[in-house]
Amino acid sequence: MQIALTIDMAQLVAESDSGIPAYEYQDINSTVFHVGTLAKLWKERLPADVYSFEEPAQDSSAQEDAVFGAEMALNSETVEEISTLCSLDTLKCYSEGESPDVETIPVDALDSLSSLRIRKTKQDVREQTISKDYLGRHENYVHELESHALGKKSTNPEDNIEEGELVLTVNILYPAIFQVRKRVKPHQTMMILGSQKLTQLRDAICCQSDYQISGEFSNTPDLAPEHISKDHFKSAFFYFDGVFYNDMRFPECRDLSKNIIDWTKSNERGYEKFQTARMENTTFCDLKIKVGYPYLYCHQGDCEHVVIFTDVRLAHRDDCRDKTMYPLLMRKHWILSRKCFVCKMYIARWVTNQDSFAPADPCFFCDTCFRMLHYDKQGNKLGEFLAFPYVDLGTFN
Amino acid sequence: MDVNLEHALKNDCKTLLSRFQQTESVRYEEFSAIWRDMKFSTIFYGKMHPTEMRSFTKEVLSIGTYYFFPPYSFQIRVGGLYLLYGLYHSQLCDPKEKIRIALKDWEEVVKFQHDIVNAQHYDTAYILKKMFSAKAFYFTAMPRLLYYRTKQKVNKHAVCEDFRERTWKINSLVTEDSLEEILNVHEHYQKMKCAISRDKTQPDRILRLLTEDFPQELQNTVSSFNRWLDEQKKKSTEKRPRGKLEDDGECEDMSRETEASARARMLANIKSRSFSNVAEASKSRRHRQTELGSSESGSDHGVQRKSSTKRKSLAGRTKLAENKSGVKQEVGMETAGQRFSMPVISEESDEERVNRPTKKKRFS
Numbered sequence: 001m002q003i004a005l006t007i008d009m010a011q012l013v014a015e016s017d018s019g020i021p022a023y024e025y026q027d028i029n030s031t032v033f034h035v036g037t038l039a040k041l042w043k044e045r046l047p048a049d050v051y052s053f054e055e056p057a058q059d060s061s062a063q064e065d066a067v068f069g070a071e072m073a074l075n076s077e078t079v080e081e082i083s084t085l086c087s088l089d090t091l092k093c094y095s096e097g098e099s100p101d102v103e104t105i106p107v108d109a110l111d112s113l114s115s116l117r118i119r120k121t122k123q124d125v126r127e128q129t130i131s132k133d134y135l136g137r138h139e140n141y142v143h144e145l146e147s148h149a150l151g152k153k154s155t156n157p158e159d160n161i162e163e164g165e166l167v168l169t170v171n172i173l174y175p176a177i178f179q180v181r182k183r184v185k186p187h188q189t190m191m192i193l194g195s196q197k198l199t200q201l202r203d204a205i206c207c208q209s210d211y212q213i214s215g216e217f218s219n220t221p222d223l224a225p226e227h228i229s230k231d232h233f234k235s236a237f238f239y240f241d242g243v244f245y246n247d248m249r250f251p252e253c254r255d256l257s258k259n260i261i262d263w264t265k266s267n268e269r270g271y272e273k274f275q276t277a278r279m280e281n282t283t284f285c286d287l288k289i290k291v292g293y294p295y296l297y298c299h300q301g302d303c304e305h306v307v308i309f310t311d312v313r314l315a316h317r318d319d320c321r322d323k324t325m326y327p328l329l330m331r332k333h334w335i336l337s338r339k340c341f342v343c344k345m346y347i348a349r350w351v352t353n354q355d356s357f358a359p360a361d362p363c364f365f366c367d368t369c370f371r372m373l374h375y376d377k378q379g380n381k382l383g384e385f386l387a388f389p390y391v392d393l394g395t396f397n
Numbered sequence: 398m399d400v401n402l403e404h405a406l407k408n409d410c411k412t413l414l415s416r417f418q419q420t421e422s423v424r425y426e427e428f429s430a431i432w433r434d435m436k437f438s439t440i441f442y443g444k445m446h447p448t449e450m451r452s453f454t455k456e457v458l459s460i461g462t463y464y465f466f467p468p469y470s471f472q473i474r475v476g477g478l479y480l481l482y483g484l485y486h487s488q489l490c491d492p493k494e495k496i497r498i499a500l501k502d503w504e505e506v507v508k509f510q511h512d513i514v515n516a517q518h519y520d521t522a523y524i525l526k527k528m529f530s531a532k533a534f535y536f537t538a539m540p541r542l543l544y545y546r547t548k549q550k551v552n553k554h555a556v557c558e559d560f561r562e563r564t565w566k567i568n569s570l571v572t573e574d575s576l577e578e579i580l581n582v583h584e585h586y587q588k589m590k591c592a593i594s595r596d597k598t599q600p601d602r603i604l605r606l607l608t609e610d611f612p613q614e615l616q617n618t619v620s621s622f623n624r625w626l627d628e629q630k631k632k633s634t635e636k637r638p639r640g641k642l643e644d645d646g647e648c649e650d651m652s653r654e655t656e657a658s659a660r661a662r663m664l665a666n667i668k669s670r671s672f673s674n675v676a677e678a679s680k681s682r683r684h685r686q687t688e689l690g691s692s693e694s695g696s697d698h699g700v701q702r703k704s705s706t707k708r709k710s711l712a713g714r715t716k717l718a719e720n721k722s723g724v725k726q727e728v729g730m731e732t733a734g735q736r737f738s739m740p741v742i743s744e745e746s747d748e749e750r751v752n753r754p755t756k757k758k759r760f761s
Contacts, residue, residue, distance in 0.1 A: 015693035020500050021538045030539050035576025038500065042536050045503055050529050052534060064530055072519055080530040082523050091483050102489060105443040109436035112412070115405035143447045150492055171544065186544075191696060220490040292508050308545055318492040 030291035038287035039166045052163050053317045149320035160321045166194030169311040187329035194285040206329040209303040213390040218387040236299035245279040337394030340366035347392050355385035417476040425520040428479040439488035473560040498540040499540040558641050571619050580612040
């Protein structure tokens with residue numbers, strides 16, 4: 001299979017690399033490029049069978065060899081000789097009988113490979129110091145999350161992604177509250193398709209501030225409403241490279257970016273002109289972004305998350321091919337649940353402040369312990385305290 | 398990943414590729430023999446958790462990918478392709494971890510494929526084809542995942558100088574046009590010298606500051622260098638696996654024909670391009686190259702010159718000639734003549750280095 005560099009492609013390349021991303025700062029981030037154009041440029045350069053999802057047939061290797069022989073104008077004996085010389089058997093370092101266990105590091109390879117020596121020393125130390133070497137459930141969780149969707153296809157053919165679809169990997173970091181945390185860490189990593197809308201990503205982002213229940217309920221514990229902030233305050237926006245994408249799906253949504261844009265326009269601060277667009281009308285293929293550059297997601301008025309696109313690539317046969325599973329959560333930071341201070345068994349549902357019964361301020365209680373401690377049998381409030389319902393983010397692990 | 402481990406992985410790949418470089422061949426047979434000798438597929442062995450295994454495999458594949466692209470020489474890039482082939486198929490992840498190719502590097506891949514097909518390296522072309530049909534690549538926007546790590550010290554990949562592409566700067570400096578120009582200037586210069594001399598047919602003895610037929614000698618040197626290059630190419634193309642085919646007469650004829658046509662094509666390529674990408678001469682041959690040049694010219698040191706340095710010393714010399722008297726000038730001329738013999742090629746043999754300091758002393 002020969003990939004022909006046609007005159008058209010040469011022209012494309014000769015033009016000031018429009019649409020071809022390069023490093024803006026080496027190993028840090030790329031230049032701005034249009035996402036949809038990337039897919040188009042790749043599809044122009046690649047023959048369709050290179051990025052297709054077709055599974056190889058049983059006797060495909062013989063067929064491929066024949067095609068190769070025809071392209072290179074070689075006779076079948078030469079092709080056979082080449083295929084024997086280049087077969088996968090040439091990579092086998094041990095014969096069939098004596099191949100060692102893959103879990104152990106073979107001693108005879110230690111002379112030639114320095115990385116093996118390092119790994120062997122580490123492994124030996126581990127074996128000596130750890131009495132019970134089993135894999136922690138956290139590692140298992142991470143591994144499962146990464147690999148659970150690989151290769152999955154939907155039974156409904158319409159739900160499968162098309163060949164040549166773009167897959168973007170997005171890192172969403174913790175909210176930038178510097179009094180609480182000094183280091184900005186990624187919270188979630190998601191994979192999303194180029195053809196999906198921004199609102200789909202917005203709905204998939206899971207943040208603690210969305211689940212807050214507002215109001216003080218020490219006097220009326222039974223009336224704690226079920227409505228969470230997510231239902232009350234539905235406005236949000238994404239900021240990607242000079243454009244604010246506002247969520248305007250619901251009538252109560254407001255344009256949160258308006259304040260920012262008005263501020264930049266006032267007093268000639270020297271900012272470029274920012275634009276607005278609607279989140280629900282924009283797909284990821286319409287965006288112009290830099291890979292590896294921090295952007296913003298803002299919701300609940302002031303809860304801001306940094307969003308970074310770490311990777312943009314063509315979809316591969318081994319990816320999850322079910323459209324409905326996207327945005328696909330690949331990595332999520334394990335959050336320890338806050339347990340009740342009293343029983344230390346159940347997850348906290350209430351948090352109290354200025355509580356004379358509690359040893360700490362704020363203090364967390366599960367529902368049963370909270371009622372037992374702060375209310376008598378008739379349900380009257382005992383003592384002075386402020387109680388707020390608490391939604392633990394660890395429940396979403 | 399641990400910095401030491403990363404460094405060790407890079408060293409292992411470098412060891413494998415430098416051994417491959419020493420074979421001075423691009424045949425997969427040679428590569429796979431070294432692979433088996435080093436037992437390279439065991440690099441993935443050892444108890445590793447699946448996530449750890451995946452990130453380790455990603456790192457190893459991205460290290461291998463560096464050697465597949467410029468500025469490395471053709472032989473190292475072929476070695477890089479074989480390395481990726483070996484690593485991809487020896488990995489223990491399921492489903493297999495893929496190799497990333499960025500859009501900006503795709504042109505290099507296409508050029509590389511053209512080069513190997515034109516040079517008839519069928520095993521390399523077969524392996525590249527096999528990688529594409531096994532869908533071993535991700536077609537991405539950028540070569541690595543980017544997280545905006547400004548504060549972390551990113552371990553930048555340092556290009557291994559031993560594997561770098563050696564460009565034949567001589568071909569870009571001494572082209573046909575420049576040779577013609579030198580000839581014209583030389584003729585004009587000779588005429589000027591004759592015009593100011595007592596005897597109008599030839600320049601005065603004191604004006605004989607350089608060898609009379611300098612442009613011709615320059616041309617001879619360059620053509621002998623090109624001939625030497627072609628011989629190297631002939632030697633490398635003859636090293637193809639024809640073991641079984643040599644018994645078959647037809648195939649031999651075909652192979653001879655194709656070899657001849659390949660050689661002709663390659664000669665044409667070299668002459669037309671200023672860079673010779675298909676050059677497979679290793680560093681050891683470069684040393685021999687300079688010795689070859691000096692042995693041909695023998696005692697006549699005037700050959701090993703580049704016109705640029707020639708012009709500089711000429712200006713210096715004319716000033717000296719104006720200031721000094723006749724006898725001293727003669728002495729100066731002789732030493733200057735010998736000074737011209739200093740080789741300009743950066744890697745000199747020992748005897749020439751020994752000569753240099755003594756010559757300088759005479760001037761001071």
